[in-house]
Amino acid sequence: DAGITQSPRHKVTETGTPVTLRCHQTENHRYMYWYRQDPGHGLRLIHYSYGVKDTDKGEVSDGYSVSRSKTEDFLLTLESATSSQTSVYFCAIGSNQPQHFGDGTRLSIL
Amino acid sequence: ELKVEQNPLFLSMQEGKNYTIYCNYSTTSDRLYWYRQDPGKSLESLFVLLSNGAVKQEGRLMASLDTKARLSTLHITAAVHDLSATYFCAVPYSGGGADGLTFGKGTHLIIQP
Numbered sequence: 526d527a528g529i530t531q532s533p534r535h536k537v538t539e540t541g542t543p544v545t546l547r548c549h550q551t552e553n554h555r556y557m558y559w560y561r562q563d564p565g566h567g568l569r570l571i572h573y574s575y576g577v578k579d580t581d582k583g584e585v586s587d588g589y590s591v592s593r594s595k596t597e598d599f600l601l602t603l604e605s606a607t608s609s610q611t612s613v614y615f616c617a618i619g620s621n622q623p624q625h626f627g628d629g630t631r632l633s634i635l
Numbered sequence: 636e637l638k639v640e641q642n643p644l645f646l647s648m649q650e651g652k653n654y655t656i657y658c659n660y661s662t663t664s665d666r667l668y669w670y671r672q673d674p675g676k677s678l679e680s681l682f683v684l685l686s687n688g689a690v691k692q693e694g695r696l697m698a699s700l701d702t703k704a705r706l707s708t709l710h711i712t713a714a715v716h717d718l719s720a721t722y723f724c725a726v727p728y729s730g731g732g733a734d735g736l737t738f739g740k741g742t743h744l745i746i747q748p
Contacts, residue, residue: 558735567639567723567738568678575733583735615677620733623668623680 528552529627531616537633544603546630548616550596556620557599558583559591561612562629568615574599606634637662639726641739649747651713656742658707658724667707668725668736669698678723682709714746 528551538544548557555576560568560583570583572591580591588610590602603610611634617624638661648654658667666685670678682691684700684707691698695718697710707724721743725736 556733560735560738565740567740568725568736569738570728570735573735581734584737623670623683624736625680626678628677 529616529618529625531614531627531630533630534628535631537635538606539635540607541605544606544632544634546601546614546616546632548599548601548627550599550616550618552618552625553596554618555596556618557593558617558624559589559599559601560615560617561585561610562615563612571601571614608634610634637664637726637728637737639724639737639739641722641724641742643742644740645743645745647745647747648711648714650715653713654711656709656711656722656744658709658739660705660707660724660726660737662705663702664705664726665702666727667700669707669709670723670725672721672723672741674721681722711744716746716748719744719746 530549532547558573559571562568569585571585571589572583574580574593592600614630616627619625640659642657668683669681671681672678682698687702689700695712700707721741723738723741725738728734
């Protein structure tokens, strides 16, 4: 299995609070991605990174920010969480090959 | 805007039967991916289809790609219960996929004895 670790695996928080999800990889891969999965929508790209400090927006980036200060870590931040951001969040690595996915973070915002 | 459509979205079938899942996409792409997801789990890569006419087979699953028709199929032969899962197709936003994938909504497959 590709060395991808997401933390936390589960989180419950309240509306308006900041939340940061972490993706850590041991594959030294240049490309990293954050997706969210919601019933009836499949997976949708939030943000992606093509190197340290190089990031770009995906399909559903509103309300999210990301940072990548080291090759191995890609952080996803919800500055002020809303109930519509309740979802399962997946990190992935890879390009030009099948992307490999982490185990996901289940985030509930009450 | 790239759109990826799968059908059916839900499929209940009996063991031993054959069936096909379809994946249509709206813009030119020379590659397509199939993934499997078990409930509460991550996505597992099944197939990478890299050119027109590509066909890949693994056990009872066979995937094909027709880039001219913008269509991929995932065929299940003599289904067994262990194949129950949700199957996704995905297409790169552009080129090789460095800027991410667009996924279909998934086909929830239930195989009953």
